[in-house]
Amino acid sequence: MQVPPLLEVKDVSVLFRVQGSRQRVRAVDGVSLAVRPRETVGIIGESGSGKSTLGRIMVCLQKPTTGQLTHEGVDPYRLSPAQLCRHRRDYQMVFQDPNASLNPRLPVGASIREPLDIEGTLPRSERDARVLELMERVGLHRELAYRYPHELSGGQKQRVNIARALTCRPKVIVCDEAVAALDVSIQADVLNLLVELQQEFGLTYVFVSHDLGVVAHVSDTIAVMYLGKLMELGPSEVLMNGPLHPYTRALLSAEPAPVPPSMRTQKRIILQGEIPSPLNPPSGCRFRTRCPVAANRCATEEPAWKQHGENHWVACHFAGKIQGGTP
Amino acid sequence: MISIRLRAIGTRVLQVIPTILLATFLVFGLMHLVAGDPAVLYAGENPTMERIEQVRRQFGLDQPFLVQYANWVGKVLTGDLSVSMMSAEPVLDAIWRTLPYTLLIVSVSLCLSVLVGVPLGVAAATRSRTPLDSAIMGVSSLGIAVPNFWLAMLLITAFALNCQWFPATGAVPLTENALSALYHTVLPAIALAASGTAEIARQTRGALSEVLASQYVRTLQAKGLSRARIVYLHGLKNIGVTLLTVMGLLINRLLGATVVIEAVFAIPGIGSLVVQAALAKDFPVVQGVVLAMVVLVLVINLVIDILYTVIDPRILRQ
Amino acid sequence: MQDIDNQTGEIGRHPMQGTVVPLLEVRNLSISFRTANGVLNIVPDLSFSVGYGERLAVVGESGSGKTITGLALIGLLPRNQAVLNGQILFEGRNLIGLSEQELRAFRGRQIGMVFQEPMSALDPVFTIGQQIVETIRHHFGISARAARERAVEMLDKVGIPAARKRVDEYPHQLSGGMRQRAMLAIALACEPRMLIADEPTTALDVTIQAQILELMVRLSEETRTAILFISHDLGAVSEVCSRMLTMYAGQLVEDAVLDAVLRRPLHPYTSGLLRSLPRFSRKGDRLPSIGGRVPPPTAMPSGCRFEQRCVHAIDACRNPQMVVTLPDGRRVCCHRHAELHLPGSVD
Numbered sequence: 001m002q003v004p005p006l007l008e009v010k011d012v013s014v015l016f017r018v019q020g021s022r023q024r025v026r027a028v029d030g031v032s033l034a035v036r037p038r039e040t041v042g043i044i045g046e047s048g049s050g051k052s053t054l055g056r057i058m059v060c061l062q063k064p065t066t067g068q069l070t071h072e073g074v075d076p077y078r079l080s081p082a083q084l085c086r087h088r089r090d091y092q093m094v095f096q097d098p099n100a101s102l103n104p105r106l107p108v109g110a111s112i113r114e115p116l117d118i119e120g121t122l123p124r125s126e127r128d129a130r131v132l133e134l135m136e137r138v139g140l141h142r143e144l145a146y147r148y149p150h151e152l153s154g155g156q157k158q159r160v161n162i163a164r165a166l167t168c169r170p171k172v173i174v175c176d177e178a179v180a181a182l183d184v185s186i187q188a189d190v191l192n193l194l195v196e197l198q199q200e201f202g203l204t205y206v207f208v209s210h211d212l213g214v215v216a217h218v219s220d221t222i223a224v225m226y227l228g229k230l231m232e233l234g235p236s237e238v239l240m241n242g243p244l245h246p247y248t249r250a251l252l253s254a255e256p257a258p259v260p261p262s263m264r265t266q267k268r269i270i271l272q273g274e275i276p277s278p279l280n281p282p283s284g285c286r287f288r289t290r291c292p293v294a295a296n297r298c299a300t301e302e303p304a305w306k307q308h309g310e311n312h313w314v315a316c317h318f319a320g321k322i323q324g325g326t327p
Numbered sequence: 328m329i330s331i332r333l334r335a336i337g338t339r340v341l342q343v344i345p346t347i348l349l350a351t352f353l354v355f356g357l358m359h360l361v362a363g364d365p366a367v368l369y370a371g372e373n374p375t376m377e378r379i380e381q382v383r384r385q386f387g388l389d390q391p392f393l394v395q396y397a398n399w400v401g402k403v404l405t406g407d408l409s410v411s412m413m414s415a416e417p418v419l420d421a422i423w424r425t426l427p428y429t430l431l432i433v434s435v436s437l438c439l440s441v442l443v444g445v446p447l448g449v450a451a452a453t454r455s456r457t458p459l460d461s462a463i464m465g466v467s468s469l470g471i472a473v474p475n476f477w478l479a480m481l482l483i484t485a486f487a488l489n490c491q492w493f494p495a496t497g498a499v500p501l502t503e504n505a506l507s508a509l510y511h512t513v514l515p516a517i518a519l520a521a522s523g524t525a526e527i528a529r530q531t532r533g534a535l536s537e538v539l540a541s542q543y544v545r546t547l548q549a550k551g552l553s554r555a556r557i558v559y560l561h562g563l564k565n566i567g568v569t570l571l572t573v574m575g576l577l578i579n580r581l582l583g584a585t586v587v588i589e590a591v592f593a594i595p596g597i598g599s600l601v602v603q604a605a606l607a608k609d610f611p612v613v614q615g616v617v618l619a620m621v622v623l624v625l626v627i628n629l630v631i632d633i634l635y636t637v638i639d640p641r642i643l644r645q
Numbered sequence: 646m647q648d649i650d651n652q653t654g655e656i657g658r659h660p661m662q663g664t665v666v667p668l669l670e671v672r673n674l675s676i677s678f679r680t681a682n683g684v685l686n687i688v689p690d691l692s693f694s695v696g697y698g699e700r701l702a703v704v705g706e707s708g709s710g711k712t713i714t715g716l717a718l719i720g721l722l723p724r725n726q727a728v729l730n731g732q733i734l735f736e737g738r739n740l741i742g743l744s745e746q747e748l749r750a751f752r753g754r755q756i757g758m759v760f761q762e763p764m765s766a767l768d769p770v771f772t773i774g775q776q777i778v779e780t781i782r783h784h785f786g787i788s789a790r791a792a793r794e795r796a797v798e799m800l801d802k803v804g805i806p807a808a809r810k811r812v813d814e815y816p817h818q819l820s821g822g823m824r825q826r827a828m829l830a831i832a833l834a835c836e837p838r839m840l841i842a843d844e845p846t847t848a849l850d851v852t853i854q855a856q857i858l859e860l861m862v863r864l865s866e867e868t869r870t871a872i873l874f875i876s877h878d879l880g881a882v883s884e885v886c887s888r889m890l891t892m893y894a895g896q897l898v899e900d901a902v903l904d905a906v907l908r909r910p911l912h913p914y915t916s917g918l919l920r921s922l923p924r925f926s927r928k929g930d931r932l933p934s935i936g937g938r939v940p941p942p943t944a945m946p947s948g949c950r951f952e953q954r955c956v957h958a959i960d961a962c963r964n965p966q967m968v969v970t971l972p973d974g975r976r977v978c979c980h981r982h983a984e985l986h987l988p989g990s991v992d
Binding site for chain 3: 541542543545546547548549550551552553554561564565567638639640641
């Protein structure tokens, strides 16, 4: 018995107009995805994949040109502006650049308190207490509340951003490359923190990243995007161990691994060529220009989104017919 | 296959035409608004009512405004800018007569500003936060603050009257005697150039400092290039757009400021012409000169826009 | 696949083993900065060597001093602020103490450098052809036409398709991967003996990164160019390098052949770094992480700099530490190395 999704996008597309010309870009093209409560869905892709745009659609920062977004069955764009404003509190985002996300003129405590000030329901006297409580929960010293962002390290700033996202007790947090700008050891800490917070607060995450290792670690389900379309979607373990789409396999293989040379068994799949411009995506299957197993059919016929296993979907004519498993 | 650059230039040229048209409309309209009833002006001293009506009919001032405008534009396009009420000299001839003096001063002034301002700015940027930098910026503030006519009089007093190195007044046409012409231009150009030099020095310093802090300067250093090459070739080309912009604004300003300088130095340039005409209520001359200046400024800005595309390839990207 | 035998077998061994003269030998390098509060020492005492054709990784996180070291090698640290002591011997010649003009003869010609962020590391108002030609003509006074031919050749060599056409393109017309290839073409145009690469692939997409890493290995092998690969990305350096230096807070903490250090690191920091990569973990497993932060340069402990964050620290760790050289050539800065059995990147 499937739990109804907390957040769902159905066949969403976003069309951007290129400045100064009549060209248009489909940053996201016909993507359908459902996120269940307390689940973590990871979205992987490279430049031009549309993953960040999809993340922004999910928290109503970007309106889809076509298709539908539902939050617990409700279309947020049908709400009145006042209702939408309140509704947004449940759907938060943590961005990549910890610097750019914080007002450099406000002490970080004030930045964390800002959502409470805007919401206005909690009495003023209690707001500071809530801020300090949250700071401790994300592993920050209370006294840092009076410091300015430039006095904090990258990892600390990102924790401030996480605390701020938690202030109004959201249901969903979309992390857009949230750990990409952090050092490896700090990254590990922040990832651990995110997983703990999820369990404690019953959060649902959408984790957008280009880093496979990170996504595989935190996600239950992974979606792979390329040039605006979904290539593969499935449980994390299945995708990491037995991916069916050539792009997923290439991504896994391309991810540089600190494996001792003497222990390397698999030959790396190195894709040729550049990522095509989103302005002019290839016909048929978008990945065909770099795909090691592309055939004539791939240029004329766009692969259908087919199910290949429990919760495992792939868009490839040759899914399941290619040999080999893990890279 | 027309290159992107040519296409961009063509577009820009086409864009100038409606702007010029609009400018002519405004000039024409403004003169009518400002000058009161032109018929009264044209009618001379103490005109009678009949005289005024006669003038009105004679000059077509009883026609609807737009018709007058259209007639006027028609005449302008054939080169007929009417005649001066004072001297009966065709306005166009008056403009041709006086413009060269003005252009000479403005050009020399611009050259001075660039030749002095850019090296100062470069020196300040490459030695930023040293006493030299502060000194240059301090002097440049002074340059901007000093009124040019005051500076002009100071220069006259010091170099023309006391030392007698340069002439205090007058000008010589370039075609007649180039050296003498330039000789007469020195003091006026310097007076005009002060604030321009300061501005260019500031802008150069600001833009160059930013460029020198960029990542690609490290790459250039890693290639083993000399500091001079990095600063002068790469640095200046990268700030080219900024410099061009400043120069464009400067030219616009100089063309206006020249009025005062011409008065101080008694140079028979276009500034003097229009001031005298305005004081004498010589309506056609003023109108003609304003139109000529507007067109000149628009054309200069067009040239600068075109130069942008030459200097910075990113301007053309879509 | 990497050919490791070629790498570790011959050149590049520690000078103490008395074989071939290394290409680059850094002896007791110290890097300090003049600040408003006095002279701040960032790198106290660094020694290492790079052999001809060897690919050496310098790994560390922010504050490790790895980037500063890279810049110091070719004298790109601001002269009026940075104070260098010790020796940087490049083919026997000490680069410290050379005048700016003398150093310029090395930069681009003997030692090339590529940086992160190809977007901002190329001059935007000149074509990539002009930028390659510039470096060639600066070091060799050949004709413009010959230089241009060489530029096209270089672009071809780094895998840019339609090189003859692209040589006249501007950086903004190229994609990230192409720009990084162009950077490599510029850096290698004069056939330097060594290439310093500071986070060359960090800003690139993962599939493009794989291409560039493979390209770097290929070019290095073809032209016998040594590479000093500075990065925090342990995976990337593993694809390219045969030996790895780990730096922490300005100090060298470990120097070993890649295979050995990945299997069995001798320093707790290296081990912690390898273990905190989320590659081999599943959701729900806590990623082993190194708690705490790098001490600020103004408050560096006199003993082991990693001591405050080290789970294996004992009292003796607060005494000043030395880099120990082991019989097999490995070096480590941890007096407990013999007794600790630290996990590497393999389970």
